[in-house]
Amino acid sequence: MFKIAYRNLIKQKRTLLINLSGLSVGMTVSLLIMVWVINELNYDNYHTKSDQIYRVTNHIEVSPGETWVWESSPLPYTSLMSKQVPEINKVTKMMTGTWVPLIFEHKGSLLKEANIAYVDSNWFSMFSYTLLSGSLSVFSENPYGLVLTESKAKKYFGAEEAIGKILKMDSLYYTVNAVVADNPSNSSFKFDILSNMAGLMKNEARKKNDESWGNFNYISFIRLHENSNQKLVEKKITEILRKNKDDNTIRSTLVGLKDMHFETGLQYYTFSHTNQQIVTVFLVIAVLILLTASINYVNLSTARASIRAKEISIRKINGASNKNLFLQLMLESGLVSFAALVITVLLMNLSLPYFNQFTENNFTISLSDWPVTALVLGTLTLTTLLNGVYPAMILTSFKPLQVLRGSSLPTIKDSVFRKALVVTQFTISVSLIAATIIAYLQMQHIQHTDSKYQKDQILKVTVPWYVTKGKTNEEISSFTQTIQQTLMQVPGVKRTSQASGSIIDHQSTSSGSFDWNGRAKDFNPSISVLSADEIFPQMFGLEMKEGRWLKDRNQADQHSYVLNETAIKELGIHKPYIGQRFSWGGDTGAIIGIVKDFHFRSMHEKITPLMVHGQSNWRSTIFMQLTPGNIPDQLSSIENKWKVLFPKIPFDYSFLDQDFNKLYKSDQQMATLMFFFAIITIIVAALGLFGLAAFTAERKIKEIGIRKVLGASSTHIVQLISKEFILLVGVGILIATPLSWWAMSEWLNNYAYRINIQIWIFLLAGFSATAIALLTISIQAIKAAMENPVKNLRSE
Incomplete structure (x- = not known):
């Protein structure tokens, strides 16, 4: 049985190569995704009695309708x-x-x-x-x-x-x-x-x-x-x-x-966390890629049913039972799947370092690890069943006498099923292409949407809090100003500024300690709090809507406040805004300015109320705007100054544009993975089309010869072979459009600031899939059209 299976596979080298290529690539990608998915789903499972361990979570009601959740x-x-x-x-x-x-x-x-x-x-x-x-x-x-x-x-x-x-x-x-x-x-x-x-x-x-x-x-x-x-x-x-x-x-x-x-909803996350939706999405993608790869095998196997029909029929007449024939065909499927798995293991080991680098994990692939072995064996079993069951059922259903009498095969039912599989492949492919385009556009939208502040060429350093431990507020203010002035002397530093935290992803929030004219007694909203010096708006290019910014030398401004536009609107502060009483933590002063809204947090969130105060003892973050030029030399000079100021503290810095990009790192990774998966899926689907087109040309070789003898052009022959497949791709596009539109609309709902999905995205995705399919099919169609018709007709 094994020898017969081996001979049948080797006999069709092109089909075998297509099946092995598609399956091994599909299995490699699917297994890598599954390694990541299983890792995510099994977080902390390795601890003894992990199902009995809990973390205490506290819910603090800061105002009616607003609750903070702390870990x-x-x-x-x-x-x-x-x-x-x-x-x-x-x-x-x-x-x-x-x-x-x-x-x-x-x-x-x-x-x-x-x-x-x-x-x-x-x-x-x-x-x-x-x-x-x-x-x-x-x-x-x-x-x-x-x-x-x-x-x-x-x-x-x-x-x-x-x-x-x-x-x-x-x-x-x-x-x-x-x-x-x-x-x-x-x-x-x-x-x-x-x-x-x-x-x-x-x-x-x-x-x-x-x-x-x-x-x-x-x-x-x-x-x-x-x-x-x-x-x-x-x-x-x-x-x-x-x-x-x-x-x-x-x-x-x-x-x-x-x-x-x-978990979701915490004010701050100490431990690694992720969105369970993303894990589910990638699990589905892994299955779809594996399904796409298996469809090739099913399509090519059922397409060649008529060629193998006589072999199966003769074996039935010689006494082979349906059960034996079914096992024989399943063995062939198993051999192909096993060979593809061997290639897959090699590809996984080659790609694993890059996968680890991209996902920032340290996965290892070893068959001695039971989870890995179970995953590999499960994939082998699944692909064997996906690849083998339906083709085996089709081939063992033939009636020997009808086949030997020359009845046409395969049946119409089989042909419809095969077409449905091609449609499925391209539905998946077009959906992933459209999703990739949308994810890319959203990332571009974030990168290029005006954050309302300048972040290029700005360096950030933080003075550790314990350096000022024991100092009075005045001493802290004087100390940080000395640091700022020292760093300002470095060649290449255009300006410096101090604040209580970064302008990017600023999380400092307070509630219940604010008051202003007209506030309802039970209204205690959360307001983000920032202390910043007078250079801050120049450093970041912030714009004032009304009033002015805080001045360091103005003693009154130690008790003055600048609010953003959202704060004015959501707090219900009445006109005239400038000069209105405003109090924080019992320190009563006045609103002296309104700064135009800027995105001080991720664009996953809407802009929230922000209050800027002038108490300088809060400031531990120093920003330096560098002039374009030799950045390494500038950094070296800044580090030397830092070592003089803080000989016991390493120079630890970051650039704001890099900090900004980190906010969306997981989103960018998802967009990159979507692009990669879309490419893999379309390649696997194209491999299948290549094999089907080659078989179609082979089946119609005499028809093509007769048509050419009767004057048909090569273009006509190409259209003859291509039109059915292009129609199937078109159906896939029609199904993929609403599916991908719905799925990506759900994904975009995670962003407070998002793009609008345009119809041209789906037209481009459909055009890309059609172009790839047409190119794939045309290679075989042109080859068939260029062959000598007399030679093909003589081979009768």
């Missing part, structure tokens, strides 16, 4: 939960390095670490880590202990043993107590350095501040006993929080550890 909690919260809620088995908490020093000193070098967290002594008993060396229990008992990942230990100590080594952070010395394996790619806890939280509590002032129930600085996790009632636990912990915070509107909920990756 953080007060420091004392978990200890009270553990004592008062019997359903809770274990508690632990952490705090990221956002609000603590991140500068490590080692062998005279200063290194800034972003992925650091402080954890309590229960952390490693709740979450699963692979210990490589050292002791986690020793870490739990050492207030100044560190746990490093393997890659971080190698970064600091190379091939040396890390255990017992000392790292200096700020003015404190920490000891490495344990080294663990690098975090899996599907882990929310992508921290390379874990420090014992007990060391933070040695600072009495910090401890006293954090123990306040008004400070939500820690992320709390709990593990419930089996079969515990989650809703009941939420009710109990909410009562604890309300009692201690003296707030009857606040409430706590529990988010499952495995659900954190897909």
